[in-house]
Amino acid sequence: MPGSSAAKARANARLRRRYAERVAVGICTKCGKTPPDDGLKVCGRCAERRRDADRTRRARAKDRGKPYAGRDPVRCRRAGRAADRRRRQARRDAGLCTKCGRNPTDDGRSVCETCREAMRARERRRYAARIAAGLCVRCSEPAAGGLSRCARHAALEAERVEPERKSATSRKRYARRRAERRCVDCGIETAGAARCPACAYRSNSRAPDRYAAQAGPPFYTVIELETGVEHGTYETEAETAACLVFLGLRLDQVEIRSNMPLLALALAGVP
Ligand SMILES: [Zn+2]
Ligand SMILES: [Zn+2]
Ligand SMILES: [Zn+2]
Ligand SMILES: [Zn+2]
Structure with a gap:
């Protein structure tokens, strides 16, 4: 109902105004009578009341086996995620x-x-x-x-893992092209990277190659094709994608060495 939501908005605005006024003149934002305790915005009596109410609510929620101390779990989770995001952003x-x-x-x-x-x-x-x-x-x-x-x-x-890698001849070709600083897939010259941009894009959005066989915790090493500069090794695909976004690099501008199939990276909003 538009009428009631407008009324609600007005009421909220009024409360916010009152809160700001009370903070400004240095009285308890809750009762508006007593000055608040040092560093707080509510007086001791209101704080104690608040703690009592919280305790009661938590105890009741516990009895009924409800999570988030009986608050709306959906809203709590949403607020938690938003707070995490804000904190990460501020730190970054x-x-x-x-x-x-x-x-x-x-x-x-x-x-x-x-x-x-x-x-x-x-x-x-x-x-x-x-x-x-x-x-x-x-x-x-x-x-x-x-x-x-x-x-x-x-x-x-x-x-x-590309099946052709299994044959000795293709392994030799791979090594030779690598040594000659040529793309291991199509053979054109590269600046020392394993693949030319086109082949790197194809390879990165499809599979890790020789590193797939490496056991151990997942790793993703980002190498810029143009310069051969290594931009670090990451533990998660999300971190790798964030690195690319941060550096402003597209998937066809890097080689990603990984022992994991790059499943989500191509989909994670990296152009
Ligand atoms: Zn008070
Ligand atoms: Zn740290
Ligand atoms: Zn190529
Ligand atoms: Zn499994």
Whole structure:
């Protein structure tokens, strides 16, 4: 109903005004009578009342087994995500690690070296735990007999290793073209990169090549074709995509070395 939503908007505006006025004159924003405690916006009595009400609500929610202390879970989750986003953005703007918010980051990275190392360590532990438990290292479903991948992931990754690589002649051709600084796919000259832009685009949006066979935690190394400059190694595809966006590089301008199939990268909004 437009009438009631307009009324609601007016009421909200009134409340906001009153709140601002009370802050300005230095009285409790809740009761408007007592001055607030140091550094707070409400007086001691109102704060105590608020805490009581919160306690009651939390206790009731706990009794009924409701999450988020009985608040609307959808709104809480949405607010949580928005807050995360704002915090990440603020940290990024300040040139700080988006994860810990303490350390500055190296050229264009979103996460500091300390946090990256912690992530890598966590990744390695997860990898080792899954291997030990006989689970797929990608998805933690049961792995196919003695392998490190479930049937689905084994098939997915095998499919993405180009079959021609398996033959010795093609391996030789690959090595020769690499040494001659030519595109390993079409043979035209490159600035030392493995592939020309066109072939790199095709390869990157389809599959990692020789690195697919490498076991271990996922890695994505971004190399600029034009300059041969390595723009870092990332642990996730999202981070890799963010790196490309940050550098303003298109998929056809880079070579991505990875031991993972690049599934989402081509779809993640990277042009
Ligand atoms: Zn008060
Ligand atoms: Zn950090
Ligand atoms: Zn799997
Ligand atoms: Zn080529």
